[in-house]
Every structure is written in C-alpha cells, then in structure tokens.
Amino acid sequence: MSGHSKWHNIQAKKGKTDAKRGKIFTKIGKEIMVAVKTGGANLDANPRLRDVVAKAKASNMPNDTITRSIKKASGELGDANFDEIVYEGYGPAGIAVIVNVLTDNKNRSAGNVRHAFTKHGGNMGSTGCVSFMFQKKGQIVIEKKDGLDEDELMMMVLDSGAEDFEAEDEVYVVTTEPEDFGSVREALESNELEFLEAEIKMIPDTLTAIDESTATKFQKMLDQLEDDDDVQDVYHNAEFPEGFEE
Incomplete structure (x- = not known):
C-alpha cells in the first residue's frame, strides 16, 4: 500500500475544535439511541451498544456523557425513529465515497448529501457503485x-x-x-x-492518489458532509498528498 500512513490517509476527519467534538458526541449519541432501541440498554447483552460505547471512548467522550446518553435513549425510545441509509458516489477525480446516514427525514438527507457531492465536483451514484471497492x-x-x-x-x-x-x-x-x-x-x-x-x-482495497488541488476540493466536500447532523460516517479511498493541510 502506498503512502506513509494508510490510516491517516483514509480516516474520516474527527476534528479538533470543541465545536466539532460536540458534533461528534451528538452523532455518537444518536448511534447509542439506535443501538439501545435495537438491543436494549444492558451493555452485557447488547454487542452493538458495546461497540458504540468503544467508539465513544476512542473519541474521548466522557464516561458520564456516555451513561447519560444510554439513560436518555432508554427513556425516549418512543420518539427515536431513525433510518439507517448508505449513499455511494464519486468525489472529484473519481474518488470513491461511502456516506452512512442516520436520519428521521430521508428526503432531507438525500438532498443534502447529493448537494455536497455535486457542489464539489462529484456525483452521487446508485447503491453498490463503489462499495465493491x-x-x-x-x-x-x-x-x-x-x-x-x-x-x-x-x-x-x-x-x-x-x-x-x-x-x-x-x-x-x-x-x-x-x-x-x-x-x-x-x-x-x-x-x-x-x-x-x-x-x-x-x-x-486500494487508494487513489490525488494532487493538492483535488485534495483541497475534496476536503471541502468532506467538511460539508461531516458537518451534516444526519451524516454519521464518511469513507473514501483518497490518498492525500504528503503533508497536505486542510
């Protein structure tokens, strides 16, 4: 695999500012809610919830915040009705992109994701168009x-x-x-x-090397997607130029 750091090249950006961290915690809270609705609030009996809690801890989400999110999810199951949707498409220069969404409004999410693709030189495709990669x-x-x-x-x-x-x-x-x-x-x-x-x-499976200009454009697309409250995760196969800074 080319590139000095495969993980840093393909990871979805987590953000370093307090504002971005707060948004990440909100998204993980939504994942906790779905996990609790699916399998209950008992960590020992719910593998999906255990996995989400591990993700939360790796994102530096405080333990008391995690506990509150689980309790909140337990008390609000009647109101929690999120659909899990996967969108696929291509970013600039043919970068393969997968967007995972948890949403209570499919039309809003589809429109927002499509706009992010088209605004930055990409296009949203059909199911399966890039997931095989x-x-x-x-x-x-x-x-x-x-x-x-x-x-x-x-x-x-x-x-x-x-x-x-x-x-x-x-x-x-x-x-x-x-x-x-x-x-x-x-x-x-x-x-x-x-x-x-x-x-x-x-x-x-493989990475697509991109130049500085494409990287700048694609980073703006990633930022727009990750700023969307409905978007949980963004995966791609771009290999950013060494030393690239957003």
Whole structure:
C-alpha cells in the first residue's frame, strides 16, 4: 500500500475544535439511541451498544456523557425513529465515497448529501457503485508510546483473534473481521490499552492518489458532509498528498 500512513490517509476527519467534538458526541449519541432501541440498554447483552460505547471512548467522550446518553435513549425510545441509509458516489477525480446516514427525514438527507457531492465536483451514484471497492472490517488504532513493546503487542493482538497487525509512523493498526471485532477489542481493553479509534468501518482495497488541488476540493466536500447532523460516517479511498493541510 502506498503512502506513509494508510490510516491517516483514509480516516474520516474527527476534528479538533470543541465545536466539532460536540458534533461528534451528538452523532455518537444518536448511534447509542439506535443501538439501545435495537438491543436494549444492558451493555452485557447488547454487542452493538458495546461497540458504540468503544467508539465513544476512542473519541474521548466522557464516561458520564456516555451513561447519560444510554439513560436518555432508554427513556425516549418512543420518539427515536431513525433510518439507517448508505449513499455511494464519486468525489472529484473519481474518488470513491461511502456516506452512512442516520436520519428521521430521508428526503432531507438525500438532498443534502447529493448537494455536497455535486457542489464539489462529484456525483452521487446508485447503491453498490463503489462499495465493491471496500471491505467491512473492524479497526482498532493504538498510539505508539514509550513502554509499549511492538512484538508483545503484535502477539497479544494475533492471539486475541485479529486478522492483521500493522505498524505505521505513529500508530499501530489492528484489523479484524466484523464478527471478531468485539472479542478482540475486549481482549485488548482487558490489558488496559487505550484506543485512538475502535469501530467497524469500510476500508478501501486500494487508494487513489490525488494532487493538492483535488485534495483541497475534496476536503471541502468532506467538511460539508461531516458537518451534516444526519451524516454519521464518511469513507473514501483518497490518498492525500504528503503533508497536505486542510
């Protein structure tokens, strides 16, 4: 795989400002609500909720906020009615893009997502037009730190049932099959490891290298999509130029 850091090249941007962090927490709260409605508020009996909580912790969502979100979801199930929709299409220069949405208004979401594509030189396609270029995998990202032995971590990861372990510039990336994600994550958590990311996502088979001009245009498209309250996750196969800054 080309590029000095595959994870940094393909990750959806999480944002660093308080405003963006607040928006991320709101979106995760919506995921918690759907997970509770689907399988109940008991973490031990609801694997989907456990996965969302792991994602919340990796995004630095405080434990009391997570607990409040679960309690709120338990008390508002009658009002929670979100549809899960996946949109696919192409960004500028043919970048493959997948947009996951949780919405209470399909028409609004479809219009907003389509506008983001067309405004920035892309076009929304039909279901399946790009998803074949991606694989659904669990991904756990661990920051490299002093005292964390790479060989020991690799053996721990593989013994827990992970599919792959990769060392990058600043992080270790653990890949699992979706059905093994929970058990691998819990095994690593039991060893008190902290995660920069822990979620099931769509990972591209290959990356599409883009130049600075295309990267700038595509970044604006990503920002518009991720600012949309209905959009939960954006996956793509763009390889940004080394050193690119938004």
